[in-house]
Amino acid sequence: MALRNDCFALPSGVVWTPVAEALADLRARLSPVTGVETVDLYAADGRVLARDVASPVSLPPADNAAVDGYALAHASLSPEGEQRLAVLPGRSAAGAPYPDAVGPGAAVRILTGAVMPTGTDSVVMDEDVDPGDGAIRFGSGLKPGANRRRAGEDIRAGDVALRAGTRLGPAQVARLASVGIARVAVRTPLRVAVLSTGDELAEPGDALAPGHVYDANRAMLLSLARSQGVAVLDRGRIPDDPQAVSRALREAAGDADAVVVSGGASGGDEDHVARELSRMGAMALWRIAMKPGRPLALGQIDGVPVFGLPGNPVAAFVCFLIFVRPALHALAGADWPEPAGYPLTARFSARKKPGRSEFLRGLADGAGGVGKFRSDGSGLVGGLIWSDGLIALEHGRGAVEEGETVRFLPYAGFGLR
Ligand code: AMP
Numbered sequence: 001m002a003l004r005n006d007c008f009a010l011p012s013g014v015v016w017t018p019v020a021e022a023l024a025d026l027r028a029r030l031s032p033v034t035g036v037e038t039v040d041l042y043a044a045d046g047r048v049l050a051r052d053v054a055s056p057v058s059l060p061p062a063d064n065a066a067v068d069g070y071a072l073a074h075a076s077l078s079p080e081g082e083q084r085l086a087v088l089p090g091r092s093a094a095g096a097p098y099p100d101a102v103g104p105g106a107a108v109r110i111l112t113g114a115v116m117p118t119g120t121d122s123v124v125m126d127e128d129v130d131p132g133d134g135a136i137r138f139g140s141g142l143k144p145g146a147n148r149r150r151a152g153e154d155i156r157a158g159d160v161a162l163r164a165g166t167r168l169g170p171a172q173v174a175r176l177a178s179v180g181i182a183r184v185a186v187r188t189p190l191r192v193a194v195l196s197t198g199d200e201l202a203e204p205g206d207a208l209a210p211g212h213v214y215d216a217n218r219a220m221l222l223s224l225a226r227s228q229g230v231a232v233l234d235r236g237r238i239p240d241d242p243q244a245v246s247r248a249l250r251e252a253a254g255d256a257d258a259v260v261v262s263g264g265a266s267g268g269d270e271d272h273v274a275r276e277l278s279r280m281g282a283m284a285l286w287r288i289a290m291k292p293g294r295p296l297a298l299g300q301i302d303g304v305p306v307f308g309l310p311g312n313p314v315a316a317f318v319c320f321l322i323f324v325r326p327a328l329h330a331l332a333g334a335d336w337p338e339p340a341g342y343p344l345t346a347r348f349s350a351r352k353k354p355g356r357s358e359f360l361r362g363l364a365d366g367a368g369g370v371g372k373f374r375s376d377g378s379g380l381v382g383g384l385i386w387s388d389g390l391i392a393l394e395h396g397r398g399a400v401e402e403g404e405t406v407r408f409l410p411y412a413g414f415g416l417r
């Protein structure tokens with residue numbers, strides 16, 4: 001399903017869009033573009049659930065023992081003093097329930113996970129019991145329902161086990177398996193094409209001519225995209241030539257569900273991505289009030305969204321995490337991801353004016369504090385290596401003094417290694 005052609009049109013009159021507003025706009029305008037297929041449970045890891053899954057069973061299916069011990073009726077116990085109950089022959093084991101009812105004054109051997117025999121409601125654990133011949137003795141104070149797991153306490157038959165849009169990880173496949181789901185409807189993987197633009201870009205492994213730099217963004221953006229569970233297409237490096245750029249973008253859009261391109265996104269002489277996108281159709285240069293990140297070019301070619309990121313590697317990295325990542329999730333049919341963050345104490349001071357969001361490279365010190373990289377330079381890949389997350393300074397915030405609280409977004413919370 002293609003997106004509406006004006007899906008990236010900007011609200012008129014807005015000059016610098018706050019990050020939160022730009023994200024809310026993206027969220028409102030993007031919808032899933034992927035198909036649906038049914039896959040085996042064991043092949044579903046990492047995929048996005050296409051439909052709600054209701055549980056066909058209750059879990060546990062029946063009341064059962066949480067420990068090894070003796071099942072009994074709590075009503076058989078006296079309020080005080082030593083308890084003595086006759087032990088019936090036989091036992092209830094996991095997978096092999098006790099076939100008969102247990103009457104008052106009696107107990108039966110039970111093992112962890114075994115169904116509670118009819119007539120019993122509590123389990124006295126082995127460690128608390130004095131076993132004798134044909135009887136057990138133990139102290140008073142066993143609570144009604146002790147060491148019993150209730151039927152349906154994990155999930156009830158008919159309840160939603162997992163919602164559409166959930167990305168399946170270890171806990172989610174365990175949930176599906178636990179309720180007996182063998183095949184699930186998932187989204188087909190989103191195909192994301194990645195390309196770099198710039199006459200100055202050289203391929204790693206090639207000799208570096210004067211004035212050239214190696215293409216760092218393509219490897220980085222391919223890795224970033226893969227980390228979000230999408231299928232990537234590497235569409236290489238494109239020179240700063242209008243025809244080459246428009247052809248490459250058109251081809252990428254023909255083969256993928258979304259295109260991520262770095263470089264040439266602002267309004268300069270050689271910024272062909274922005275110009276060619278606007279020539280080809282709906283395109284909006286989002287002047288987003290954030291640092292790092294010069295204008296983000298959002299366009300569409302035949303309904304396929306194109307994300308034009310700044311060329312500076314750190315700016316491209318941050319723009320990907322903040323804007324492209326949630327957009328890809330929405331296109332893939334997954335829930336809109338909010339970055340996972342928490343407050344830490346700034347071990348630095350930083351100048352800032354209210355009116356834009358800033359994302360600094362931060363390193364948590366493991367003692368409640370966070371430091372920032374020595375430089376804000378958005379071309380320094382070293383800052384990405386040094387840091388383990390972003391320090392997010394809110395739109396309205398002014399300067400940061402050492403000791404103040406700042407919000408830290410660990411890279412792991414974005415799904416990065
Ligand atoms: P641009 O956004 O094209 O004006 O590029 C801004 C800066 O980022 C310039 O210094 C470029 O050389 C650099 N740059 C652009 N693309 C890449 C890339 N793929 N890898 C590394 N640096 C890049």
Ligand code: MG
Nearest residue numbers: 198263264311
């Ligand atoms: Mg360039």
